[in-house]
Amino acid sequence: MSDSSWGAPPAAGQAGYWGPTAGGPVQGAAPAGPAYDAPQAQQTRPMPIVPDDPAHGGAQDDDRGAARLSGPLFRNEPQGFTHGRTGPTHQPAPYSTQSATPYPAQSATPYPAQSPTQYPSQSPTHSPTQNPEPMSHAPQPAPAPQKKSAGRDLSAAIGVGVGLGVLIIASLFIVKAVFVGVVAVAVVVGLWELTSRLQERKGIKAPLVPLAVGGAAMVVAGYVRGAEGAWVAMALTALAVLVWRMTEPPEGYLKDVTAGVFAAFYVPFLATFVAMMLTADDGSWRVLTFLLLTVVSDTGAYAVGWRFGKHKLAPRISPGKTREGLLGAVLFAMVAGALCMQFLIDGGSWWQGLLLGLAVAVSATLGDLGESMIKRDLGIKDMGTLLPGHGGIMDRLDSLLPTAPVVWLLMVVFVGSA
Numbered sequence: 352m353s354d355s356s357w358g359a360p361p362a363a364g365q366a367g368y369w370g371p372t373a374g375g376p377v378q379g380a381a382p383a384g385p386a387y388d389a390p391q392a393q394q395t396r397p398m399p400i401v402p403d404d405p406a407h408g409g410a411q412d413d414d415r416g417a418a419r420l421s422g423p424l425f426r427n428e429p430q431g432f433t434h435g436r437t438g439p440t441h442q443p444a445p446y447s448t449q450s451a452t453p454y455p456a457q458s459a460t461p462y463p464a465q466s467p468t469q470y471p472s473q474s475p476t477h478s479p480t481q482n483p484e485p486m487s488h489a490p491q492p493a494p495a496p497q498k499k500s501a502g503r504d505l506s507a508a509i510g511v512g513v514g515l516g517v518l519i520i521a522s523l524f525i526v527k528a529v530f531v532g533v534v535a536v537a538v539v540v541g542l543w544e545l546t547s548r549l550q551e552r553k554g555i556k557a558p559l560v561p562l563a564v565g566g567a568a569m570v571v572a573g574y575v576r577g578a579e580g581a582w583v584a585m586a587l588t589a590l591a592v593l594v595w596r597m598t599e600p601p602e603g604y605l606k607d608v609t610a611g612v613f614a615a616f617y618v619p620f621l622a623t624f625v626a627m628m629l630t631a632d633d634g635s636w637r638v639l640t641f642l643l644l645t646v647v648s649d650t651g652a653y654a655v656g657w658r659f660g661k662h663k664l665a666p667r668i669s670p671g672k673t674r675e676g677l678l679g680a681v682l683f684a685m686v687a688g689a690l691c692m693q694f695l696i697d698g699g700s701w702w703q704g705l706l707l708g709l710a711v712a713v714s715a716t717l718g719d720l721g722e723s724m725i726k727r728d729l730g731i732k733d734m735g736t737l738l739p740g741h742g743g744i745m746d747r748l749d750s751l752l753p754t755a756p757v758v759w760l761l762m763v764v765f766v767g768s769a
Contacts, residue, residue, distance in 0.1 A: 509740075519533065519642065520639070523629075531629065537622070539566060540744045541745045542562045542563055542566055542619070544743045545557075545617075552730055554603075555607060557608075558592055560595065561588065561592050561595045561611070562611060564591075565591055566615065567619070568588070569588060570622055571626075572584040573626040574626035585620050592615065596608050621752040621755055624756045625641070628759050637758075640692070642751075644688055645711060645750050648680040648711055648715045648716075649750055651683025651684065651712075652712075655679025655682075656675055659675045664676070664677055668723050672716075672720070677712070680716060681708070684708035684711050685705045685712070688705060689708065710757050711758065714753050715750040715751075715754050717753060718751075718754060719750050
């Protein structure tokens with residue numbers, strides 16, 4: 352209740368009056384009826400409006416209850432006393448001299464109850480230093496685009512490639528016999544890598560000694576005696592593999608000798624065609640053209656496939672190769688072939704170079720896929736670790752070996768074997 356609910360004060364000393372006088376609060380007989388008599392209900396005036404502070408705290412919260420209850424709580428309390436958290440305080444309550452009913456009657460609680468969410472500072476669980484939790488549906492920043500990776504150490508690969516190129520070119524144009532020796536060494540190392548991986552991953556024991564000796568002899572025979580010498584050396588090497596394996600128990604004999612004959616054909620016999628190209632008068636330029644076209648084909652496939660590759664060429668064999676990369680290999684090899692045949696080969700023509708480049712791109716890609724098929728069957732990525740950034744020797748010979756007989760044959764057809 353408020354002090355306005357008691358109506359206009361009668362004269363002092365009137366019977367039944369209980370309230371403040373000019374001399375202060377005076378107690379008398381309490382009214383016999385209820386606090387709100389029917390005749391006096393129309394003589395009430397509204398309670399003064401107390402402004403609602405948006406924020407309270409400390410000592411201000413202690414006076415909020417007293418500000419809203421400005422009248423006596425009980426009938427036996429004098430007018431002008433209010434109750435708060437700190438106890439009753441005396442506040443003079445002025446009386447209005449206006450009309451008995453200037454405003455319509457208002458409820459004792461003119462303000463609706465406020466929820467704790469309207470005033471966060473009043474919530475007992477609210478802490479002003481607590482950080483709000485991030486919204487789960489808030490938009491997250493997009494991750495930074497990742498750059499494509501080459502998958503190898505390019506600096507090491509380039510350094511090793513340049514070193515091998517200098518060695519090959521120097522031996523190729525200074526003393527041809529030295530270059531034949533380089534080819535023979537590469538063949539022996541390649542055979543060692545292949546037979547080692549076969550034994551480690553499949554338990555196949557292809558005899559390395561007859562393969563290494565016969566492989567080196569095969570390259571020398573091809574350079575000295577041509578194709579006839581190469582075939583004879585190949586036959587003798589296969590026979591040596593069969594005999595060498597007889598010194599061990601018969602278990603696994605068939606798979607061991609089969610792998611040995613395959614290795615003899617795959618590595619030294621195909622490499623013999625490089626030595627046979629070298630026997631021509633312009634043999635050094637023919638070998639250089641063969642090496643350049645193979646390298647350019649691989650480079651074009653890598654560059655175009657890395658930048659534009661979207662459609663897989665053979666996903667079950669080599670997931671990294673794409674059709675766009677194959678087109679890049681063909682384009683680069685055909686351009687390089689036209690230039691090489693026109694300016695490096697005696698009696699060559701640019702259109703012959705286009706066909707040569709196309710054939711090199713196809714054979715190099717098939718050779719790379721064939722090597723990938725072998726490594727996938729063995730469950731390995733590289734045949735070795737001898738060349739940093741490249742893998743092993745066989746990882747560099749995969750495109751060169753099947754391309755050598757193709758280039759040798761087309762050179763013989765286009766410009767002859769002399």
